[in-house]
Amino acid sequence: MRLKDRVAVITGGNSGIGFGIAQEFKKEGAKGVIVGRNQETLDASIDKLGSDFSAIKGDVTKLEDLERIFKETNEKYGKLDILVVNAGGGIGSGTLGSVVETAESDYEKMMDLNLKSVFFTVQKALPYLKDGSSIVLTASIAAHKAFSGMAVYAAAKAGVRSFARSFSSDLLDRNIRVNVLSPGTIETPVFGKMGLPEEVISQAKSGFEDLIPIKRIGQPKEMGRVAVFLASDDSSFILGEEIIADGGVANF
Numbered sequence: 001m002r003l004k005d006r007v008a009v010i011t012g013g014n015s016g017i018g019f020g021i022a023q024e025f026k027k028e029g030a031k032g033v034i035v036g037r038n039q040e041t042l043d044a045s046i047d048k049l050g051s052d053f054s055a056i057k058g059d060v061t062k063l064e065d066l067e068r069i070f071k072e073t074n075e076k077y078g079k080l081d082i083l084v085v086n087a088g089g090g091i092g093s094g095t096l097g098s099v100v101e102t103a104e105s106d107y108e109k110m111m112d113l114n115l116k117s118v119f120f121t122v123q124k125a126l127p128y129l130k131d132g133s134s135i136v137l138t139a140s141i142a143a144h145k146a147f148s149g150m151a152v153y154a155a156a157k158a159g160v161r162s163f164a165r166s167f168s169s170d171l172l173d174r175n176i177r178v179n180v181l182s183p184g185t186i187e188t189p190v191f192g193k194m195g196l197p198e199e200v201i202s203q204a205k206s207g208f209e210d211l212i213p214i215k216r217i218g219q220p221k222e223m224g225r226v227a228v229f230l231a232s233d234d235s236s237f238i239l240g241e242e243i244i245a246d247g248g249v250a251n252f
C-alpha cells in the first residue's frame with residue numbers, strides 16, 4: 001500500500017497505459033480522478049476501478065477544461081498528492097508524417113496535445129498540488145530514437161523529457177518532484193485507432209516484437225508499476241529523471 005489514501009489525477013486514465021496506471025495505483029491504496037474525452041470509456045473504466053475513483057470528462061488541450069478538472073477534484077477529494085500527465089499520442093492528434101509532408105495544421109495539433117497540454121496540465125494543477133507531491137509525465141522511447149514519419153511527435157516527447165528537469169528545478173522550493181515514464185511499444189487501444197485492418201495491425205505488432213530485445217510488446221500494467229514507483233516515496237531522492245520501460249530497445 002505504497003500510495004495509501006493519496007489522491008491522484010491521471011489524464012488519459014480511461015485507456016491503455018493511463019488505465020494500467022490507475023489500476024496499479026488502486027492496488028496501492030490510492031484514489032482519485034481519471035480524465036478523458038470519451039464518456040463511454042470513462043464510465044467503463046470507473047466500473048472496473050470502483051467507487052474510490054471518479055471520472056471527469058475534459059479535453060487537456062483546453063485550458064478552461066484543465067482549470068475545471070483540478071477545481072472539481074479538489075472539491076471532491078480536498079487535496080491532490082499525485083499528478084500523472086499521460087493523455088497524448090501520435091494517432092488522432094494530427095496526421096503522423098515525415099518532414100517532407102507534414103502540414104502546419106498537423107504540426108500544431110501534434111504539439112498542442114503532446115507538449116503544450118503537458119505544460120498547462122502541470123501549471124493548472126499546481127495551485128492544488130500539495131508540497132512534497134509527485135508528478136509523473138508520460139513521454140516515449142521516441143524522444144530518444146528516430147522512427148520514420150514521427151518527427152513532430154518525437155520532438156514533443158523530447159520536450160516532455162526536458163520539462164521534467166525544468167519543472168523539478170522550478171518547484172524545488174515546494175519539494176515537488178517531476179519525473180518521466182518513457183514507454184516503448186505497449187499493447188494499448190492505440191493500435192485499433194489507426195483505422196487499419198486487424199491483419200495489418202497484427203503484422204505490425206509482430207514486426208515490433210522482432211525489434212524488441214526481449215521479444216514482446218509491453219503491457220499497461222508494467223507501465224503502472226513504474227508509475228507507482230515514481231509517484232511513491234520509494235523514489236524520494238529522484239527528480240528530473242526518466243525511466244525508459246521499453247524491453248531494451250534504447251540500450252541494445
Ligand SMILES: NC(=O)c1ccc[n+]([C@@H]2O[C@H](COP(=O)([O-])OP(=O)(O)OC[C@H]3O[C@@H](n4cnc5c(N)ncnc54)[C@H](OP(=O)(O)O)[C@@H]3O)[C@@H](O)[C@H]2O)c1
Binds near residue numbers: 041060141189190
Ligand atoms: N502505446 C504505446 O506504445 C506508447 C509508447 C510510448 C508512449 N506512449 C504514450 O503513452 C500515453 C498513453 O498512450 P496509450 O498507448 O495508452 O494510448 P490510448 O490507449 O490511445 O490512450 C490515450 C489516452 O489519452 C486520452 N486523450 C487523448 N487526447 C486527449 C485530449 N485532447 N484530452 C483528454 N484526453 C485525451 C484518451 O482519452 P479520450 O480518447 O477519452 O480523449 C486516452 O485515455 C500517450 O502519451 C502516448 O504518447 C504510448
